[in-house]
Amino acid sequence: MAMDGYRGFLGLLVSALLVGFLSVIFTLIWVLHYREGLGWDGRAPEFNWHPVLAVTGFIFIQGIAIIVYRLPWTWKCSKLLMKSIHAGLHFVAAILAIISLVAVFDFHNTLNIPNMYSLHSWIGLTAVILFVSQLLLGFFVFLLPWAPLSLRAFLMPLHAYSGLVIFGTVIATALMGVTEKLIFALKTPGYDTFPPEGVFANTLGLLILVFGALVFWIVTRPQWKRPKEPASLRLQPNGGTPEGVEGSMAINFGNTDKSDSELNNEAAARKRNVALDESGQKSTMKEESKHLPRAQLGRHQTGRRSHLFCGAADPQSPRGSSSHKSSRGNADYGKLGSENWIKQEGLDSPQNYSEFSRLTSGINLW
Amino acid sequence: MAMDGYRGFLGLLVSALLVGFLSVIFTLIWVLHYREGLGWDGRAPEFNWHPVLAVTGFIFIQGIAIIVYRLPWTWKCSKLLMKSIHAGLHFVAAILAIISLVAVFDFHNTLNIPNMYSLHSWIGLTAVILFVSQLLLGFFVFLLPWAPLSLRAFLMPLHAYSGLVIFGTVIATALMGVTEKLIFALKTPGYDTFPPEGVFANTLGLLILVFGALVFWIVTRPQWKRPKEPASLRLQPNGGTPEGVEGSMAINFGNTDKSDSELNNEAAARKRNVALDESGQKSTMKEESKHLPRAQLGRHQTGRRSHLFCGAADPQSPRGSSSHKSSRGNADYGKLGSENWIKQEGLDSPQNYSEFSRLTSGINLW
Numbered sequence: 001m002a003m004d005g006y007r008g009f010l011g012l013l014v015s016a017l018l019v020g021f022l023s024v025i026f027t028l029i030w031v032l033h034y035r036e037g038l039g040w041d042g043r044a045p046e047f048n049w050h051p052v053l054a055v056t057g058f059i060f061i062q063g064i065a066i067i068v069y070r071l072p073w074t075w076k077c078s079k080l081l082m083k084s085i086h087a088g089l090h091f092v093a094a095i096l097a098i099i100s101l102v103a104v105f106d107f108h109n110t111l112n113i114p115n116m117y118s119l120h121s122w123i124g125l126t127a128v129i130l131f132v133s134q135l136l137l138g139f140f141v142f143l144l145p146w147a148p149l150s151l152r153a154f155l156m157p158l159h160a161y162s163g164l165v166i167f168g169t170v171i172a173t174a175l176m177g178v179t180e181k182l183i184f185a186l187k188t189p190g191y192d193t194f195p196p197e198g199v200f201a202n203t204l205g206l207l208i209l210v211f212g213a214l215v216f217w218i219v220t221r222p223q224w225k226r227p228k229e230p231a232s233l234r235l236q237p238n239g240g241t242p243e244g245v246e247g248s249m250a251i252n253f254g255n256t257d258k259s260d261s262e263l264n265n266e267a268a269a270r271k272r273n274v275a276l277d278e279s280g281q282k283s284t285m286k287e288e289s290k291h292l293p294r295a296q297l298g299r300h301q302t303g304r305r306s307h308l309f310c311g312a313a314d315p316q317s318p319r320g321s322s323s324h325k326s327s328r329g330n331a332d333y334g335k336l337g338s339e340n341w342i343k344q345e346g347l348d349s350p351q352n353y354s355e356f357s358r359l360t361s362g363i364n365l366w
Numbered sequence: 367m368a369m370d371g372y373r374g375f376l377g378l379l380v381s382a383l384l385v386g387f388l389s390v391i392f393t394l395i396w397v398l399h400y401r402e403g404l405g406w407d408g409r410a411p412e413f414n415w416h417p418v419l420a421v422t423g424f425i426f427i428q429g430i431a432i433i434v435y436r437l438p439w440t441w442k443c444s445k446l447l448m449k450s451i452h453a454g455l456h457f458v459a460a461i462l463a464i465i466s467l468v469a470v471f472d473f474h475n476t477l478n479i480p481n482m483y484s485l486h487s488w489i490g491l492t493a494v495i496l497f498v499s500q501l502l503l504g505f506f507v508f509l510l511p512w513a514p515l516s517l518r519a520f521l522m523p524l525h526a527y528s529g530l531v532i533f534g535t536v537i538a539t540a541l542m543g544v545t546e547k548l549i550f551a552l553k554t555p556g557y558d559t560f561p562p563e564g565v566f567a568n569t570l571g572l573l574i575l576v577f578g579a580l581v582f583w584i585v586t587r588p589q590w591k592r593p594k595e596p597a598s599l600r601l602q603p604n605g606g607t608p609e610g611v612e613g614s615m616a617i618n619f620g621n622t623d624k625s626d627s628e629l630n631n632e633a634a635a636r637k638r639n640v641a642l643d644e645s646g647q648k649s650t651m652k653e654e655s656k657h658l659p660r661a662q663l664g665r666h667q668t669g670r671r672s673h674l675f676c677g678a679a680d681p682q683s684p685r686g687s688s689s690h691k692s693s694r695g696n697a698d699y700g701k702l703g704s705e706n707w708i709k710q711e712g713l714d715s716p717q718n719y720s721e722f723s724r725l726t727s728g729i730n731l732w
Contacts, residue, residue: 114558119545119571161586165579172538172575179485179542183549192480205485209538213531220527 009070009224016067016214019207020060026204027055034197035185040103042110049103051177057096058131058170059208063215065089066167070224077310083143084308090135097128120176127169134162164216171212178205375436375590382433382580385573386426392570393421400563401551406469408476415469417543423462424497424536425574429581431455432533436590443676449509450674456501463494486542493535500528530582537578544571 031038031048038052039045068074068086101124108115116125141147141155178201182191189195218224397404397414404418405411434440434452467490474481482491507513507521544567548557555561584590 114560117558117560117564119541119548119568122568122572123541123575157587161583165582168534168538169575172534172541175485175489175538176541176545179545180549182485183546192483194480194483198483202485202488206488209489209535216531217527221523 005223006072009072009218009221012214012218013067013071016063016211016218019214020063020211023204023207023211024052024056024060026200026207027051030197030201030204034200042106044107046103046110047107050100050107051174051181053096053100053103054170054174054177055204055208057093058100058127059174059211061089061093061096062131062167062170063211065093066163066215067218069226070218072224072226074310075226078308080143081308081310087135087139087143090131090138094128094132094135097131101125101128118176118180120173120180123169123176124173127166127173130162130166131170134159134166164219167215168212171208174208175205178202371589372438375438375584375587378580378584379433379437382429382577382584385580386429386577389570389573389577390418390422390426392566392573393417396563396567396570400566408472410473412469412476413473416466416473417540417547419462419466419469420536420540420543421570421574423459424466424494425540425577427455427459427462428497428533428536429577431459432529432581433584435592436584438590438592440676441592444674446509447674447676453501453505453509456497456504460494460498460501463497467491467494484542484546486539486546489535489542490539493532493539496528497532497536500525500532530585533581534578537574540574541571544568 031052035048036044038048040049065086068089069082074082074085105115107113116122137155138159141152142159182198182201186195186198191198397418401414402410404414406415431452434455435448440448440451471481473479481487503521504525507518508525548564548567552561552564557564
C-alpha cells in the first residue's frame, strides 16, 4: 500500500511533468512550425510569445509550484526553504504571465487591434490580477515572519482555495485562447476542415487540460502530504505548516467531522498561539524548548539560521530523506515522532489527547 | 463562529443559486433577444437549445447536485434518499446535456457544417462521456446496495475527484463555446467593436465562472459537512457515508497526517467491512445491533424501510433538523452521539480510541 502509494505518486508526478513539458513543446512547435515563429517586432512573432510564455509560466511552472511540497525528497528541507521555492516558482510564473500580456497588448496596438474585447481577455486579465494579488498576499502573510498566526489561520484556506481556482481559471483561459487563435488564423483551409494545425492545437488543448487534472489529483491526495511535525515545532511563524497550498488543502478539506464546538476550540487555540507569537520569536522558542523531546531540541535550538537548509534524515524527524525507502519511512517517523511527543507531554489520556489535537489543528491551519 | 459559519454557508449558497440562476437567465436572454430564439427546425433556433440546455443542466443543475449533501436541513434525511437526490439531479443534468448535443449535431447536419472539429467539441464530448460514465458508476457502486465496501472505498476518492474535474471541464467548455459563438456570430459589427451582445455574453461567461468557484468553495469547507454517524451505523451499504461527493471530498483531502501504517490499517478495516457486508444485510444489522446505544438501536432496527424518509430531529442523531439552531445543534449531537458510543464501546483509552479511529476512517471512505 505504502510502496504502491509512493509508486503511484511517482507515476503521476512523472506523467504530470511529461504532459506539462509536452504542452510547452507543442506550443513552441505551434508557433515555430505552423505560425510565424518568435520575435519582438510588434507583429505576429511578438504575439506568439503570448501562448509560449502563458503555457510555460502560467500553466506549467504554476502547476509545479502547486505540487512542490508533495515531493518526498524535499521533506528533509526546512519549511522556510520550501515556502521560498513555492513563492519563487509563482514569482517566475507571474513574470512570464506579465510579459505574455505585454506581448499581446503590444501586438494589438501595433496593428490597431482593439484590446480587452474577448471573454478570453476579460478572464485572462482577471486571472493575472488575482494571481499577482495572491502572490503578494502569500509573500507578506506566509513567507515573511511578521504576520500573526490568527491572520495566517484565517487566510490559509482562502490562499489554498484561490490557488486552485486561479490555476483552473488559467487553464480555461488557455483553452479559450487556443479556440480564438485557431478560428482567427485558420481561413484557407478553415478550422472546420480538420487542417493539421487545427488538430495539433486541439491536442495541445487536451494536454493542458490533462496536466491540470493530474496536478489537481496530486495536490489533493492526503497520503502524499508532507508529514506533520509535533505542535511545538509549529509555534513559530516560519517553523509553521510544512506546506503552503496542499498543507492547507489537507486542513481545509480535512476536518471530516468537526463540530462547531471543535471549531470554537480551534479559534481558542489560535488565540493562544497569537499570544505566543506576539510575545516575540525568542521568547516563543524558549517557551517551546521546555516542551521539546531532546531529539528535537537540538535542531530546534538552531532556530532561524537553519531554516533555509535541508537537514539530514532523522528518525525522530518528519522531514524525509531523498531515498525512496527513507522518504516512505519518514512518514512513519514523523507520525512516530509526534506520538512519542504526545506521550512525553502526558497527552495520552483521551481528554488531553483531544485537547492536543484541537491545539495542533488550530496551529496547523497556517 | 458556528453561527457565522452557518450564515456564511447560507450567504454563499444563496449567492451560488443566484449566480447560477442568472447564468441560465442570461443564456435565455442571449438566444431569445440577441439570437434567433428557440425551435426545433434543424436551424439556428434548434442550435440555441445547445447553450440553454448545457448551461441549465450541465452547469447549474450539476452544481446543485454537487453541493446537495451540504444543506443542513437535509441532514435529518436518510443517506439513501440523499444519494438518490444526488444521483437524480445528475441524471437530469445528463439528459439535458445529451439533448443539447443532439441539438447542435442536428443543426450542423442540416446546414452541412462539419461536426467535432473544434477544441470545444472535443473537450465537450469527452466531458459528456465521462459524466455519463461517472453517473453509471455512481449508480451501480454507491446507490445500489450490492457493491462490496472495498470497491466503494477504492472508488469513492476517484468518484469525488472526477466529479469536480468534470464540473470544471464543463465550465471551461462553456467558456470556449461562448467564445466560438461570439466570433462566428458577430460580424457587422464585429466582436472586437464591443457590441452589446459581445459584452452581454462575456458577462454570461463571467457568471458561469463565478458559479463554479462558489460551488467549489461550498463543497470543500469541512465545517459545512454533514455530521458523521457512529461507525456502527455506517456498516451497511446504504447506511453508508452521509454524502457522496463532499463526504468523500472531506475524507479524500481529510487525512491530514496519515502515515502509511494508518493507510494499511484502513485497508484492513475495509477488509473487515467486506466480511460483514458479504455476510449479508440482515446478519450485518444483527452484528451491529450488539454495538448500538439504545437511542440508535430503535431507528437502526427499522432497517432499509426507513431509508427513503426524513426522520425527526433526534439529540442522539447526527441528522439535523430543518431549523437553523437544530441543524447547528445536531453537528454537536452527532459528535456527542459518536463520543457516547466510543465510551459505551470502551474505546476511550488512547490505544482503543486510535484503533476505533482507524476503523472508522476505513469504513468512512465509502
